[in-house]
Amino acid sequence: MSEYKSGSNLEKILKAGHFAFTGECGPPQGADAAHVREKAGHLKGSVDAVNVTDNQTAVVRMSSWAASLILLQEGLEPNFQMVCRDRNRLAIQSDILGIYAHGIRNMLCLSGDHQKFGNHPEAKNVFDIDSMQLIHTVKTMRDEGKFLNGQDIEGLPKLFIGAASNPFAEPFDFRVYRLKKKIDAGADFIQTQCIYNMEKFREFMKQAVDMGLHEKCYILAGVTPMKSVGMARYMAKSVPGMDVPDSLIKRLQGAGKGKVAEEGIKFAIEQIEEFKEMEGVAGVHLMAIEWEHKVPEIAERAGMLPRPRV
Amino acid sequence: MIVAEPKPIKELLEMVKDFNKILILGCKGCVTVCNVGGAKEVAILASTLKIAAKKAGRAIQVEGHTLERQCDPEYVAEIKEMVDNYDALISLACGVGPQFLSERYPSARVFPGVNTRFMGGAVEHGVWSERCAGCGQCVIHYFGGICPIARCSKSLLNGPCGGSDHGKCEISKDVDCIWDIIVRKMMDQGRLEELIEFKPPKSWTTARDGGPRKLVREELVR
Numbered sequence: 001m002s003e004y005k006s007g008s009n010l011e012k013i014l015k016a017g018h019f020a021f022t023g024e025c026g027p028p029q030g031a032d033a034a035h036v037r038e039k040a041g042h043l044k045g046s047v048d049a050v051n052v053t054d055n056q057t058a059v060v061r062m063s064s065w066a067a068s069l070i071l072l073q074e075g076l077e078p079n080f081q082m083v084c085r086d087r088n089r090l091a092i093q094s095d096i097l098g099i100y101a102h103g104i105r106n107m108l109c110l111s112g113d114h115q116k117f118g119n120h121p122e123a124k125n126v127f128d129i130d131s132m133q134l135i136h137t138v139k140t141m142r143d144e145g146k147f148l149n150g151q152d153i154e155g156l157p158k159l160f161i162g163a164a165s166n167p168f169a170e171p172f173d174f175r176v177y178r179l180k181k182k183i184d185a186g187a188d189f190i191q192t193q194c195i196y197n198m199e200k201f202r203e204f205m206k207q208a209v210d211m212g213l214h215e216k217c218y219i220l221a222g223v224t225p226m227k228s229v230g231m232a233r234y235m236a237k238s239v240p241g242m243d244v245p246d247s248l249i250k251r252l253q254g255a256g257k258g259k260v261a262e263e264g265i266k267f268a269i270e271q272i273e274e275f276k277e278m279e280g281v282a283g284v285h286l287m288a289i290e291w292e293h294k295v296p297e298i299a300e301r302a303g304m305l306p307r308p309r310v
Numbered sequence: 311m312i313v314a315e316p317k318p319i320k321e322l323l324e325m326v327k328d329f330n331k332i333l334i335l336g337c338k339g340c341v342t343v344c345n346v347g348g349a350k351e352v353a354i355l356a357s358t359l360k361i362a363a364k365k366a367g368r369a370i371q372v373e374g375h376t377l378e379r380q381c382d383p384e385y386v387a388e389i390k391e392m393v394d395n396y397d398a399l400i401s402l403a404c405g406v407g408p409q410f411l412s413e414r415y416p417s418a419r420v421f422p423g424v425n426t427r428f429m430g431g432a433v434e435h436g437v438w439s440e441r442c443a444g445c446g447q448c449v450i451h452y453f454g455g456i457c458p459i460a461r462c463s464k465s466l467l468n469g470p471c472g473g474s475d476h477g478k479c480e481i482s483k484d485v486d487c488i489w490d491i492i493v494r495k496m497m498d499q500g501r502l503e504e505l506i507e508f509k510p511p512k513s514w515t516t517a518r519d520g521g522p523r524k525l526v527r528e529e530l531v532r
Binding site (some may be wrong): 054084085089111112113114117125127128129130131132133136137148164165166167170172173177178180181184185193240283293 | 337405452455465467468469470472473474475476477478479480481482487490493494497502505506508509510511526
């Protein structure tokens with residue numbers, strides 16, 4: 001146990017040198033635990049850990065820590081996501097202690113989508129600290145046993161610290177440096193934004209490898225299978241920081257009626273096959289948005305099953 | 311300067327609909343510069359109120375007066391002989407003005423005639439843009455002389471976030487991603503190393519989060 005920072009399944013899988021495979025679960029816009037359990041059922045056995053999103057796109061949902069606890073009850077390992085939009089440093093630190101006390105071992109640190117996108121655009125945001133500072137906060141609490149004010153913590157939150165990286169947002173030249181900054185701040189693993197522009201991602205990974213970042217941190221490549229041409233167009237046009245090449249949209253269009261979703265899955269599987277071979281990539285983070293039931297099939301066809309036990 | 315904009319005329323008319331003797335007070339400070347609360351705007355609003363009242367079949371008395379500043383007690387005191395002749399005062403100054411008036415003239419009914427928006431400047435004729443969030447501890451020199459607290463939608467000190475899109479912020483294509491500008495400028499200046507340095511959490515004690523603010527300069531206090 002002591003050889004690990006957290007002892008989470010995800011950490012063990014990565015440390016053992018296995019190619020990790022993580023999934024995602026968006027909590028419901030309601031209090032129905034059965035909804036979370038149903039999604040969990042699709043993911044169980046197919047992934048090493050499940051990201052639980054935190055009011056993603058600034059839409060109010062069941063809190064990420066609460067949905068994470070339901071996953072724990074179902075025998076899945078959550079990767080608890082926390083955004084800085086809705087909490088100040090007091091709430092952030094107390095939630096970190098609370099989730100650890102309940103058995104959560106992975107945490108992904110994010111700034112959070114601006115509330116302007118969501119269903120409460122009139123809200124006041126917090127952004128007391130940013131994602132970089134959040135990473136550093138968790139690391140300080142875990143490794144130095146200190147709160148942000150320097151006070152000692154009794155009972156340390158031994159969390160496996162995750163961070164996000166978007167290789168496609170501008171300015172591109174700075175992105176790999178921002179990744180380095182997150183790793184230096186304390187990130188143990190990185191999950192990237194959904195990748196569609198493979199050429200650009202190869203370039204980004206080459207930069208990361210040249211800087212030796214893959215040796216300091218596990219980088220998981222983000223994959224979201226396209227369900228339809230409409231989804232691809234929407235992502236290309238309306239999701240900031242997303243890079244969807246025209247060639248992919250054309251490929252999906254060319255699949256013909258009723259076969260677009262299958263083509264989207266095929267593309268995702270081709271990506272996963274390439275990531276397995278790509279230097280510096282330690283795993284895949286599969287974000288099958290409201291398509292959790294497809295995860296076992298994708299995992300099977302991508303040769304990710306059975307998941308290793310460490 | 312402090313940038314303000316006129317309150318919608320409908321809202322203003324509704325505010326003062328029960329008053330017959332109205333004094334509109336302009337300010338020669340920031341609101342004159344941003345064309346919202348100087349002598350000219352005072353005259354225009356006076357005419358507008360009179361016309362609206364006439365249409366509604368009411369005869370009202372509206373006068374205007376523009377003070378040197380509404381954020382200094384000595385100028386606010388200048389109108390002490392006038393105030394009692396009116397049953398409503400409309401201030402076209404920033405949010406400070408109507409409060410100084412309310413404090414100096416406790417029995418007067420004071421209404422804000424403008425919406426105070428931010429601290430900024432004119433970037434072109436008729437267009438103003440925010441520059442300062444008044445956090446009380448200026449740090450712009452770390453960021454190429456640009457303030458990410460006021461100008462990044464998330465006030466990130468270690469930006470840019472993943473929502474930066476071709477130089478624009480994720481919240482709107484009309485908003486520049488200030489971190490895109492900071493990064494490009496600092497890289498041009500050969501200051502990449504500084505950009506990669508971790509910026510720790512900021513103390514917000516000197517910002518509004520520390521409670522209502524008051525500044526005492528001992529050397530100026532008699």
